Amino acid sequence: MAPEAVLETVGLGVRYGETRVIEDISLTIPKRRVVAFIGPSGCGKSTLLRCFNRMNDLVPTARVTGQVLFRGRDLYAPGVEPADVRRAIGMVFQKPNPFPKSIFENIAFGLRINGFQDDIGDRVEASLRAAALWDEVNHRLDADALGLSAGQQQRLCIARALAVEPEVLLMDEPASALDPIATGRMEDLIGELRGDYTIVIVTHNMQQAARISDDTAFLYMGELVEYKETQRLFTNPEDERTEAYITGRRG
Amino acid sequence: MRKSEPGSASRHTRVGERLIGALLFASGALSIVATVGIVVVLLTESLGFFAEVSPVEFLAGTRWSPDLVPRSFGILPLVNGTFLVAAGAALIALPVGLATAIYLSEFASIRTKRTVKPALEILAGIPTVVYGYFAVILVTPVLRTLFPGVGVFNAASAAIVVGIMILPMVSSLSEDALSAVPGSLREAAYGVGATRFEVATRIVVPAGLPGIAASFILAISRAIAETIVVTLAAGATPGMTLDLLQSVQTMTAYIVQVSLGDAPSGSIEYRTLFAVGLLLFLITLALNLLSQRMTTRFRESFR
Ligand SMILES: Nc1ncnc2c1ncn2[C@@H]1O[C@H](COP(=O)(O)OP(=O)(O)OP(=O)(O)O)[C@@H](O)[C@H]1O
Ligand SMILES: [Mg+2]
Numbered sequence: 001m002a003p004e005a006v007l008e009t010v011g012l013g014v015r016y017g018e019t020r021v022i023e024d025i026s027l028t029i030p031k032r033r034v035v036a037f038i039g040p041s042g043c044g045k046s047t048l049l050r051c052f053n054r055m056n057d058l059v060p061t062a063r064v065t066g067q068v069l070f071r072g073r074d075l076y077a078p079g080v081e082p083a084d085v086r087r088a089i090g091m092v093f094q095k096p097n098p099f100p101k102s103i104f105e106n107i108a109f110g111l112r113i114n115g116f117q118d119d120i121g122d123r124v125e126a127s128l129r130a131a132a133l134w135d136e137v138n139h140r141l142d143a144d145a146l147g148l149s150a151g152q153q154q155r156l157c158i159a160r161a162l163a164v165e166p167e168v169l170l171m172d173e174p175a176s177a178l179d180p181i182a183t184g185r186m187e188d189l190i191g192e193l194r195g196d197y198t199i200v201i202v203t204h205n206m207q208q209a210a211r212i213s214d215d216t217a218f219l220y221m222g223e224l225v226e227y228k229e230t231q232r233l234f235t236n237p238e239d240e241r242t243e244a245y246i247t248g249r250r251g
Numbered sequence: 252m253r254k255s256e257p258g259s260a261s262r263h264t265r266v267g268e269r270l271i272g273a274l275l276f277a278s279g280a281l282s283i284v285a286t287v288g289i290v291v292v293l294l295t296e297s298l299g300f301f302a303e304v305s306p307v308e309f310l311a312g313t314r315w316s317p318d319l320v321p322r323s324f325g326i327l328p329l330v331n332g333t334f335l336v337a338a339g340a341a342l343i344a345l346p347v348g349l350a351t352a353i354y355l356s357e358f359a360s361i362r363t364k365r366t367v368k369p370a371l372e373i374l375a376g377i378p379t380v381v382y383g384y385f386a387v388i389l390v391t392p393v394l395r396t397l398f399p400g401v402g403v404f405n406a407a408s409a410a411i412v413v414g415i416m417i418l419p420m421v422s423s424l425s426e427d428a429l430s431a432v433p434g435s436l437r438e439a440a441y442g443v444g445a446t447r448f449e450v451a452t453r454i455v456v457p458a459g460l461p462g463i464a465a466s467f468i469l470a471i472s473r474a475i476a477e478t479i480v481v482t483l484a485a486g487a488t489p490g491m492t493l494d495l496l497q498s499v500q501t502m503t504a505y506i507v508q509v510s511l512g513d514a515p516s517g518s519i520e521y522r523t524l525f526a527v528g529l530l531l532f533l534i535t536l537a538l539n540l541l542s543q544r545m546t547t548r549f550r551e552s553f554r
Binding site for chain 2: 053055058060082083084086087090091093095097098099100101109110113114157160161163164
């Protein structure tokens with residue numbers, strides 16, 4: 001059984017200026033699975049994640065080599081519009097970053113710039129429901145989004161990403177700024193989205209990776225060390241660096 | 252006694268620190284005392300003026316003729332001249348300044364920004380008398396060839412040059428406001444597929460609006476307080492006109508005119524100086540306070 005690949009990197013490398021940050025990474029992200037990236041701080045998890053929606057383009061010193069294929073097409077080929085890539089491959093960031101606008105406008109913004117015109121209200125509602133936020137905010141859609149709690153803000157950011165109907169959702173430590181209860185809800189939400197979307201999530205929390213992901217990739221100093229089903233990676237790591245990391249040994 | 256040396260050394264520092272503290276306090280106090288002194292003089296001399304002219308006549312009258320009989324002390328023509336020039340200047344400086352700020356903050360390369368930003372700040376430091384000459388020897392002659400019948404003194408020339416003068420201030424301060432918008436908001440917008448233009452116009456500018464508005468108000472306040480350019484270029488004809496091609500007199504230009512003249516101290520004409528000055532002071536103070544409040548609110552919203 002070889003599930004269809006949604007994303008695939010071929011010999012992917014990234015440098016910032018002269019510093020190589022990730023090197024020669026080749027991996028595939030299978031359709032409708034939750035893939036976790038784990039690894040020590042600074043190993044390049046965010047950098048790798050940001051190659052999937054060309055977010056690295058925003059860093060003037062960043063240079064990407066190799067290929068990132070999305071449904072077989074190279075995202076870095078000439079003529080590909082980064083804006084189109086980012087609509088199809090949504091992103092949720094480490095710190096909740098709602099726009100300083102109303103809850104409704106936070107979601108409607110993405111819809112409008114992507115040419116949705118009719119039933120904006122319905123779509124806002126649908127994405128708030130999908131992000132498990134509707135019941136908490138339906139009576140105050142015009143309220144300032146910055147007045148929500150951090151956990152609610154982060155779910156709003158997920159709703160905002162879902163609204164434009166992406167195929168893939170990239171999440172860079174989406175729960176790291178949240179308290180344990182909000183984190184739990186975030187994990188529940190990812191559980192609900194699982195099966196409908198392809199999700200790539202960076203996390204520092206290994207229990208979290210074990211709970212929510214189907215597959216896990218362990219990165220170490222810019223290198224992809226081990227990548228397999230989450231269950232197997234955690235119970236039966238092959239590489240000793242992986243084992244050292246997941247058992248919490250240093251060095 | 253063995254410990255006396257380090258002890259006295261630290262006491263020595265403390266004395267030095269106290270001295271520096273006192274000096275700093277004195278210089279702070281000096282500027283406050285000077286400001287209070289100016290306000291007191293403005294108020295007392297104005298009181299003398301308002302003993303002879305009713306505030307209603309002063310604030311609502313439409314004829315300004317303090318030296319020629321029949322005398323009349325309606326300040327509206329001067330206010331009109333001031334706001335006509337300021338509005339014309341704003342018409343030029345606000346849109347161009349904002350566009351420059353958006354370009355620098357959202358589109359220019361880091362290198363361009365690093366060159367242009369300091370250049371703008373240097374431009375903002377050119378003495379205004381230079382701008383005054385620029386108005387008289389370049390802008391006015393050009394206007395007079397383009398529009399026959401325009402006088403040697405006209406509001407348009409002053410407005411254009413004051414606009415150019417406050418332009419660096421608008422673009423520099425607005426650029427600060429745009430740069431202060433957190434990068435995470437830009438990422439959020441790019442993340443849902445916004446183009447650079449959409450990010451700039453629909454996210455960054457609205458988020459920076461209070462700061463932009465503050466820079467606008469500050470620039471208008473500066474245009475209202477501008478003296479030399481308007482004295483040299485706009486002339487000394489107080490009037491209720493909205494025609495930019497005519498000569499007008501601003502509050503500041505009037506103050507210059509009386510200061511240079513020979514109105515005897517204590518005469519009513521001399522006292523108009525302080526009444527006009529007081530009004531000018533109150534207008535610019537109000538604008539500056541408004542601008543300051545907007546900046547604080549802006550900072551708070553991104554805490
Ligand atoms: N914009 C940048 N310019 C220069 N170097 C960068 C930049 N962003 C990241 N780096 C460097 O690249 C390396 C990888 O960073 P990255 O953020 O991808 O790591 P990470 O695995 O996500 O770390 P963390 O777990 O702390 O988030 C780090 O050494 C970091 O200092
Ligand atoms: Mg990271």
